[in-house]
Every structure is written in structure tokens, then in C-alpha cells.
Amino acid sequence: MSDKRTTVDDIVGELRSGMTIGIGGWGSRRKPMAVIRALCRSDLTDLTIVAYGGPDVGLLCATGKVAKVVCGFVTLDSIALDPHWRAARQKGQVGVMEVDEGMFFQGLQAAAWRVPFLPTRAGLGSDVLSINPDLKLVRSPYGADSPYLSDPADADVDLVAMPALRLDAAIVHTNRADTAGNGQILGPDAFFDPLFLGAADRRFVTTERVVENGALTDEGPLSSIVIHRMMTDGVAQTPRGAHFTANPPDYGRDEAFQKEYAAAAGDADIWTAFAERYLNVTEAEYHTHVQERSAP
Amino acid sequence: MSDTHGSADIGVTRAESCVIACADAWRDAGEIMASPFGNIPALGARLAKSTFAPDLVLTDGEAALMIGAPPLTARPDELQREAVMPYRSVFDVVWSGRRHIMMMASQIDKDGNQNISAIGDHAHPKVQLVGVRGAPGNSVNHPTSYWVPDHNTRSFVEHVDVVSGVGYARAAAAGAGATRFHDIRRVVSNLGVFDFETPNRTMRLASFHPGVSVDDIVAATGFSLTIDANVSETRLPTPEELQLLRDVLDPKSLRDRDVKS
Numbered sequence: 001m002s003d004k005r006t007t008v009d010d011i012v013g014e015l016r017s018g019m020t021i022g023i024g025g026w027g028s029r030r031k032p033m034a035v036i037r038a039l040c041r042s043d044l045t046d047l048t049i050v051a052y053g054g055p056d057v058g059l060l061c062a063t064g065k066v067a068k069v070v071c072g073f074v075t076l077d078s079i080a081l082d083p084h085w086r087a088a089r090q091k092g093q094v095g096v097m098e099v100d101e102g103m104f105f106q107g108l109q110a111a112a113w114r115v116p117f118l119p120t121r122a123g124l125g126s127d128v129l130s131i132n133p134d135l136k137l138v139r140s141p142y143g144a145d146s147p148y149l150s151d152p153a154d155a156d157v158d159l160v161a162m163p164a165l166r167l168d169a170a171i172v173h174t175n176r177a178d179t180a181g182n183g184q185i186l187g188p189d190a191f192f193d194p195l196f197l198g199a200a201d202r203r204f205v206t207t208e209r210v211v212e213n214g215a216l217t218d219e220g221p222l223s224s225i226v227i228h229r230m231m232t233d234g235v236a237q238t239p240r241g242a243h244f245t246a247n248p249p250d251y252g253r254d255e256a257f258q259k260e261y262a263a264a265a266g267d268a269d270i271w272t273a274f275a276e277r278y279l280n281v282t283e284a285e286y287h288t289h290v291q292e293r294s295a296p
Numbered sequence: 297m298s299d300t301h302g303s304a305d306i307g308v309t310r311a312e313s314c315v316i317a318c319a320d321a322w323r324d325a326g327e328i329m330a331s332p333f334g335n336i337p338a339l340g341a342r343l344a345k346s347t348f349a350p351d352l353v354l355t356d357g358e359a360a361l362m363i364g365a366p367p368l369t370a371r372p373d374e375l376q377r378e379a380v381m382p383y384r385s386v387f388d389v390v391w392s393g394r395r396h397i398m399m400m401a402s403q404i405d406k407d408g409n410q411n412i413s414a415i416g417d418h419a420h421p422k423v424q425l426v427g428v429r430g431a432p433g434n435s436v437n438h439p440t441s442y443w444v445p446d447h448n449t450r451s452f453v454e455h456v457d458v459v460s461g462v463g464y465a466r467a468a469a470a471g472a473g474a475t476r477f478h479d480i481r482r483v484v485s486n487l488g489v490f491d492f493e494t495p496n497r498t499m500r501l502a503s504f505h506p507g508v509s510v511d512d513i514v515a516a517t518g519f520s521l522t523i524d525a526n527v528s529e530t531r532l533p534t535p536e537e538l539q540l541l542r543d544v545l546d547p548k549s550l551r552d553r554d555v556k557s
Contacts, residue, residue, distance in 0.1 A: 026383060053427075073427030081426060089414075089424040098413065100432040102387050121391075121477070122433030125462035125470035131418045157473040188359035189382040 001213060004181040006234040008241070008283065011204045012038040014234075015169055018067075019044075022108070022165075022200055023051040024172030024193040025245065027077045028253055030185075031056045032173035032206045034241035037286060039065055040279045050108075050165055052101065052191065054245060055261060058084035062271070063279065066094050070165060072101030076262065077246075078255055083265035099128055099135075099162070105192060107165035112198030117161040124160055136161050170200035173242045174227065175250055176219045177207035177235045183227030184216045187248040190226045197231040208250050210237040240287055257290060308532055310486060311336065311551035313505040314445075315541060316533045317484045319344040321441045322396060327351040328438075329361075329389050331397040335550045337443045337484075338368060340398070342545050343537060355381050368546050390430065393477055396439040399431060401483075403456040406498045406519040408463030408480040410435070410442055411456035418458050431461035436470075439479045445554050447485035449518040464497035486555045487513050489530055494522045503530040507557075 012035060015021065025031040036056045039047075040063040047065050051057055053074030060066045062084040074085040088094045099107070106118040119138055129135050138161035142149045149155055172193040175186040183205045185193070197203045205227060211218075216225050244254035244261065264274035277289050318340025322330050330341040330352045342365035345352040356362040356375050363376040381389075389395050402425050403411040410431060416422030434440050440461060444451050459466055467478040483490040488504040500522035504510055506529055514521065533541065541551075 073429045086424040092420055101430045102433040121436045121473050124436050124474035125466040126432035127459040128432050153476050158471050159473050
């Protein structure tokens with residue numbers, strides 16, 4: 001069996017400017033932040049980021065990596081709005097394909113199932129259709145005379161055809177993974193991480209700890225191993241790699257750090273100091289600086 | 297302001313009237329998921345589940361369904377859970393229709409359109425808000441209500457800037473796919489309760505909270521409301537409801553942070 005172990009830097013080394021990249025997690029929860037930090041210090045640019053957006057989106061916008069974001073929202077959960085995202089949008093620095101968060105789910109699902117679209121009611125009547133003028137409707141081919149029509153109200157009905165959100169690459173962060181590329185989520189919610197991997201050409205898992213193939217069942221129940229090795233190309237161990245987002249049961253959100261991150265928006269000097277200390281540094285130095293920060 | 301007549305003797309606060317108005321949104325809802333956003337709607341849902349809507353299903357705010365209606369400040373380790381409900385499963389519930397959400401609205405208009413996406417032109421927003429979230433899908437799949445804690449002419453507007461949650465006229469124009477399960481039930485604000493029980497499905501004043509006058513509401517609304525001659529005050533909580541709210545669900549009075557008396 002192939003050994004899929006790699007490093008965060010090698011993952012970023014496989015990415016190219018202009019790529020469409022899916023990021024797992026949700027809001028400020030279990031985001032692959034070690035990779036986000038590596039992206040911030042890379043020379044990549046012009047990325048399209050596809051995410052249930054949190055500080056991943058804010059940081060990449062603040063460091064000028066992003067051309068466009070595909071999302072239904074960007075939030076820090078305990079702080080409703082990410083001020084870095086807000087600033088990038090209000091200054092017109094990034095484009096957005098804003099869709100309903102269920103449409104987003106269906107876009108990933110369509111890509112993972114290799115169909116061009118999936119139909120949904122979500123979006124009908126809303127400005128999602130006017131702000132994304134390339135989105136199309138699809139008419140149900142089942143009319144009143146069809147033996148397959150179960151609800152008469154649905155005869156010839158128009159629905160939104162949510163297009164497949166195909167990704168050049170996807171990155172998710174898990175609590176554990178094994179050398180073969182299986183991933184384990186010990187927290188309460190896998191979010192849409194398996195779908196991000198399913199929708200992508202290059203599939204990467206970062207994790208708190210890599211164990212031998214077969215040893216994940218020592219870490220948690222079989223039902224928590226929701227990512228299997230057919231879904232992954234590379235696995236990188238990076239402890240506290242989701243910091244400062246929540247990654248239970250390994251650690252919760254670092255609320256104090258998140259506040260500092262949010263406060264760094266809107267003032268060039270404060271942002272420069274934040275970037276010097278936390279972004280223009282190695283991952284090891286980052287964690288040292290975070291520790292120094294919280295020391296009494 | 298009008299006098300506070302009926303409410304004065306038991307000292308019902310404005311926040312408490314708002315909680316009652318939210319709770320009543322889930323009356324007779326049956327076995328469905330109540331998804332409240334904000335402290336006041338959350339208290340309303342818990343009050344409803346504790347009293348007249350015991351079959352309601354509430355999440356723990358993370359990825360599970362919780363038993364009972366614990367205090368708002370209960371810690372995660374104090375909650376009892378009955379089933380898992382990760383985000384991916386929430387969409388199964390949304391699209392099954394077994395849900396009544398109460399979302400917030402940065403803007404709401406006469407037709408019941410809601411905006412949480414952006415203020416101004418979406419391509420060049422004056423103010424970027426959180427994003428449309430699930431509002432487009434929620435509003436055409438299951439009953440949807442809104443909570444607006446700060447009722448003024450900037451939140452109650454003639455036309456919202458970006459239609460996130462879909463109102464009646466827009467749903468009708470979009471056709472049967474949108475209208476099949478579309479049902480905007482009510483809007484609760486810090487001033488009153490509003491519904492769409494009018495011939496052309498535009499917003500009507502359903503009740504005004506104790507201590508608020510109809511004139512106050514008209515002055516704070518950026519479009520013309522339908523106001524029936526016999527419009528009445530938002531009902532008062534029963535003594536049992538008030539005791540539950542004050543002593544069990546919200547002893548630290550988080551409700552007063554969201555709505556001042």
C-alpha cells in the first residue's frame with residue numbers, strides 16, 4: 001500500500017496560481033489553517049477559493065491571494081463578520097459567487113458525482129440568480145401525463161440547476177489520519193469535508209497526528225473514519241494545524257487570538273505587525289509566537 | 297408612547313413581549329425542527345417547547361438534537377442529546393420541510409423579502425454583511441419567520457438591497473417551484489408582530505407590543521403597512537410562562553441585552 005505522507009509545504013508546492021481550491025471546515029471550525037498560513041507566505045496569487053467561509057477566506061484576502069470566493073457566507077462564528085473579508089469586498093478587491101449554502105452543497109455533490117448540475121428549489125426568487133447571471137434554471141421533464149410524477153404541483157416545474165463546483169485541489173484538516181490516506185474526524189461534525197475531496201482533482205488531508213494504517217480504530221469509533229484512502233492523495237501531520245479555529249476534541253477555538261486577528265483589520269500598522277509575527281514566519285515559529293502570546 | 301395598561305401589574309418587559317411573540321410562531325408546529333437565530337428567538341423556541349409545543353425539535357447549536365429546553369446559558373456538558381444532526385443532515389431537514397426557522401434580517405421589506413447579504417449594490421457593496429447563508433433555500437422550502445431587534449426605517453425598507461430570503465411577490469413571479477412550500481409566517485421586531493395576511497400578501501401589523509403605539513410603528517417603518525382597525529396588543533405571557541422565562545430559561549436576563557425596555 002502506498003505511503004501518502006507528505007508535508008504542508010509540499011502540498012502548497014503542488015498548487016498553482018489561478019487554481020480553484022476547496023477548503024474544508026465551516027466558519028471558524030476545523031479549517032486547515034497550517035496550509036492557509038503556508039499559502040499566505042507563498043507567491044501564489046489569483047486563486048478562486050471555494051469554502052463555507054471563515055478566517056481562511058479572510059486571511060487569504062488580506063494577503064492578496066484571492067481573485068474570487070465561492071461561498072454562501074463568511075463568518076468567524078463568535079464574531080459574526082470577518083472584517084478582512086468585509087474590507088476586501090467593500091474595496092472591490094475580490095469577486096464573489098455568492099450562493100445559498102445548500103446550493104453550495106449540491107455544487108460539491110454534483111462535482112463528486114460527475115454530473116454537470118443538480119436541481120434544487122434553493123435560489124428560486126432570490127437575488128442569487130441575478131447576482132450570478134450565468135446560473136440557469138432547468139425544467140422538470142416530468143409533466144402531468146408522466147407516470148413518474150408524484151406531486152401534481154411539480155409538473156413541468158422550473159428549478160435551479162446548480163452547476164458542479166469542480167475543484168483543482170481540496171484541503172481538509174482532520175483529528176487523525178493514517179499513512180494510507182484514511183482520515184478520522186473525532187469532533188461532532190464532519191461538515192462537507194468528504195464532498196470537498198470528492199469534488200477535487202488533487203486531494204489533501206492535514207491532520208493532528210498520522211498513525212499506522214489500521215490504528216485509527218484505537219483513536220475512535222469506526223464510524224468516525226469518514227474519509228477513506230480512495231479520496232486522498234496526500235496526508236500531512238501538522239499539530240495544532242487548525243489553530244485558531246475550533247478542532248474538538250483536540251482543542252477549542254482560540255477566541256483571544258481570533259479577536260486579535262479581527263482587530264488587525266482596518267489599520268495598516270497593526271496589520272503589518274500581525275503579519276510579521278504570525279504570517280511571515282514558519283509554522284513552528286507561528287506556534288511559538290502564539291504560545292508566547294498566551295503565557296502569563 | 298401609549299400607556300402600558302395590562303402589562304403594568306406584572307411588569308412585563310419589552311424583551312419578554314418579544315420572547316412571547318417569537319414563541320407563538322411555533323404554536324401548533326408539531327414535530328419539526330425549530331431553528332431560532334438570536335437570544336430572543338432562542339428563548340421563544342425553548343418557551344414554546346416547555347409549554348404548548350412539546351414535540352418541537354431543537355439543536356444544541358453544534359451538531360446534535362437536544363432533549364428538553366435547557367436554560368440559554370447551559371454549558372455543552374450539561375445538555376442531554378437524543379440524536380446527531382451534522383450540517384449535512386440539516387439540509388435533509390430543510391428540504392423535507394420539517395422545519396420552521398426564525399432568521400434575523402438586516403433589511404426586510406413590504407413583500408417579506410429579507411437581506412443579510414450586502415447593503416448597496418452587491419457588486420460593490422457599501423457594507424458587506426454575512427452572506428445569503430441558507431435564506432434563499434429556507435424561504436422556499438419550509439416556514440420561515442424573521443426577528444428584527446432594531447425596528448427602524450433602515451431595517452424596514454420599501455425594497456431590500458439584495459433579496460436573500462424570498463418574499464411573496466418574488467416567489468409568485470418565480471413560479472410553482474418557489475411557491476409550492478413558500479410560507480413567510482411572521483416578522484417579530486422590538487416594536488410589534490407582523491404577518492402577510494392581506495389580499496396581496498404584503499406586510500400587515502398583527503399586534504403591537506405593550507408600551508408601543510401604532511404611531512410609533514408607522515414612524516419607524518419605511519413603507520406603508522396594512523393596519524386593521526381592530527389591531528390589538530401582543531398578548532401578555534401567562535404567569536407560568538413568565539416564571540419559566542425568568543427563573544428557568546433566562547435567569548441571567550440575556551434577553552434584556554438584545555432589547556431594552
